[in-house]
Amino acid sequence: xxxxxxxxxxxxxxxxxxxxxxxxxxxxxxxxxxxxxxxxxxxxxxxxxxxxxxxxxxxxxxxxxxxxxxxxxxxxxxxxxxxxxxxxxxxxxxxxxxxxxxxxxxxxxxxxxxxxxxxxxxxxxxxxxxxxxxxxxxxxxxxxxxxxxxxxxxxxxxxxxxxxxxxxxxxxxxxxxxxxxxxxxxxxxxxxxxxxxxxxxxxxxxxxxxxxxxxxxxxxxxxxxxxxx
Amino acid sequence: xxxxxxxxxxxxxxxxxxxxxxxxxxxxxxxxxxxxxxxxxxxxxxxxxxxxxxxxxxxxxxxxxxxxxxxxxxxxxxxxxxxxxxxxxxxxxxxxxxxxxxxxxxxxxxxxxxxxxxxxxxxxxxxxxxxxxxxxxxxxxxxxxxxxxxxxxxxxxxxxxxxxxxxxxxxxxxxxxxxxxxxxxxxxxxxxxxxxxxxxxxxxxxxxxxxxxxxxxxxxxxxxxxxxxxxxxxxxxxxxxxxxxxxxxxxxxxxxxxxxxxxxxxx
Numbered sequence: 001x002x003x004x005x006x007x008x009x010x011x012x013x014x015x016x017x018x019x020x021x022x023x024x025x026x027x028x029x030x031x032x033x034x035x036x037x038x039x040x041x042x043x044x045x046x047x048x049x050x051x052x053x054x055x056x057x058x059x060x061x062x063x064x065x066x067x068x069x070x071x072x073x074x075x076x077x078x079x080x081x082x083x084x085x086x087x088x089x090x091x092x093x094x095x096x097x098x099x100x101x102x103x104x105x106x107x108x109x110x111x112x113x114x115x116x117x118x119x120x121x122x123x124x125x126x127x128x129x130x131x132x133x134x135x136x137x138x139x140x141x142x143x144x145x146x147x148x149x150x151x152x153x154x155x156x157x158x159x160x161x162x163x164x165x166x167x168x169x170x171x172x173x174x175x176x177x178x179x180x181x182x183x184x185x186x187x188x189x190x191x192x193x194x195x196x197x198x199x200x201x202x203x204x205x206x207x208x209x210x211x212x213x214x215x216x217x218x219x220x221x222x223x224x225x226x227x228x229x
Numbered sequence: 230x231x232x233x234x235x236x237x238x239x240x241x242x243x244x245x246x247x248x249x250x251x252x253x254x255x256x257x258x259x260x261x262x263x264x265x266x267x268x269x270x271x272x273x274x275x276x277x278x279x280x281x282x283x284x285x286x287x288x289x290x291x292x293x294x295x296x297x298x299x300x301x302x303x304x305x306x307x308x309x310x311x312x313x314x315x316x317x318x319x320x321x322x323x324x325x326x327x328x329x330x331x332x333x334x335x336x337x338x339x340x341x342x343x344x345x346x347x348x349x350x351x352x353x354x355x356x357x358x359x360x361x362x363x364x365x366x367x368x369x370x371x372x373x374x375x376x377x378x379x380x381x382x383x384x385x386x387x388x389x390x391x392x393x394x395x396x397x398x399x400x401x402x403x404x405x406x407x408x409x410x411x412x413x414x415x416x417x418x419x420x421x422x423x424x425x426x427x428x429x430x431x432x433x434x435x436x437x438x439x440x441x442x443x444x445x446x447x448x449x450x451x452x453x454x455x456x457x458x459x460x461x462x463x464x465x466x467x468x469x470x471x472x473x474x475x476x477x478x479x480x481x482x483x484x485x486x487x488x489x490x491x492x493x494x495x496x
Contacts, residue, residue, distance in 0.1 A: 055385075056382050056385055056386040057382050059382075059385060060380075060381055060382045060385065061382070096287075096288070096379035096380055096381055097379070097380050097381075097385060098286070098377040098378060098379060098380075099377065099378055099380075104285070104286055104287050104288065104377060104379040105285035105286060105287040105292040106287045106288055106379040108381040108382070110381070110382055146381050146382060146383045148379070148381060150342075151288075153381075155381070155383035155384070155388070155389045157383075157388055211386075211387050212386070212387040212388055213386060213387075213388050214382055214383055214386040214388040215386065
């Protein structure tokens with residue numbers, strides 16, 4: 001009798017383990033091919049280096065890279081296609097140029113703050129895919145401000161353009177499962193990725209008025225984190 | 230030495246400082262009187278020349294730097310400058326720079342900016358160090374630099390806000406009269422609260438006016454004619470020579486007017 005009672009208790013305790021996992025969420029259509037909590041948005045930040053490519057900037061500030069700081073966010077529209085936006089800030093420092101093309105001792109500082117909006121697609125084909133490549137295309141609207149240090153000379157403007165970027169995302173959830181579980185339960189963060197991104201920016205008012213437009217085209221390499229929630 | 234009351238001797242002294250000299254009288258019996266006269270002198274050698282002097286050009290100014298003098302008792306430095314090369318201190322007779330006439334006392338520093346200079350003119354410079362005793366070093370090696378117009382990325386590309394109306398009228402940000410008006414803005418208007426308020430108002434309202442002006446050649450010619458006396462005034466205010474000439478003429482004209490008014494008033 002005792003053995004029967006013990007067997008019954010064991011079956012009772014162990015039976016949930018044999019039951020299939022059940023989602024308690026009503027998954028949107030896009031998420032029903034794998035069973036996870038819904039992912040509607042993404043957000044993150046990146047830090048990296050920006051390398052100007054046009055003479056307008058390289059003649060004064062050189063071609064060596066400068067630090068750039070980026071915040072980004074997106075809204076997942078359908079499958080892995082996202083409406084995406086980014087804001088960034090960087091500045092260059094360098095010496096002025098005289099009419100012969102030589103350098104002067106006057107120091108200049110060029111502040112740049114591009115704002116971008118566009119579409120991003122992540123190539124994620126199965127749940128908890130460890131490495132997720134992605135590609136994006138943006139419209140870019142950049143505010144710039146240049147000042148000559150120790151002087152009242154200042155110039156500023158707004159220039160539009162486009163950017164194309166691609167990157168690789170490394171899923172961190174499997175590396176630190178406890179932390180990722182806590183992020184999901186406390187903050188609703190579904191996935192956390194480590195991200196590397198390369199971007200090419202063509203910021204020259206789409207080629208108009210070449211003689212009167214500052215060309216801020218550049219290549220950007222960044223590393224950062226993206227959260228999906 | 231016998232029968233002498235003044236002598237000189239060479240001695241390898243160990244640097245600057247106070248030295249006491251004793252004169253001891255010795256008689257025929259070689260007996261010395263050690264309670265003799267003594268005196269103390271202070272040796273203060275001039276510092277060595279300043280080294281590492283370099284000059285770089287800026288817009289209307291020269292950037293001068295040098296290596297800090299190794300002597301611990303350096304009090305200040307002199308900058309000698311002129312628009313011609315020289316060999317002696319008296320050759321350096323510059324007066325244009327905002328640091329003062331040559332030689333200019335620049336304090337205990339290792340770099341200085343000489344502003345208020347003329348673009349395209351070569352300036353020759355030397356530096357000396359002066360110690361706490363007031364002893365000056367020999368002149369450093371001569372360096373030279375020519376102030377020149379300087380451009381940032383915005384000016385290189387032509388994408389500038391600059392002087393909107395003047396640029397639209399003259400067609401170029403780099404035009405001589407536009408540069409004079411910019412210099413007047415920087416060195417005179419922006420130096421006072423009223424001037425800064427005017428500049429702020431100007432930058433608020435001039436871009437749309439300039440855009441309309443750029444499309445009308447007749448209007449541009451009229452604006453150029455109107456700006457000519459303003460540009461002349463800006464150049465005069467910024468140039469000490471022109472200011473002095475203008476002041477003399479203005480004084481003479483004023484005296485002539487006063488004389489004419491007095492003659493008219495006599496019965």
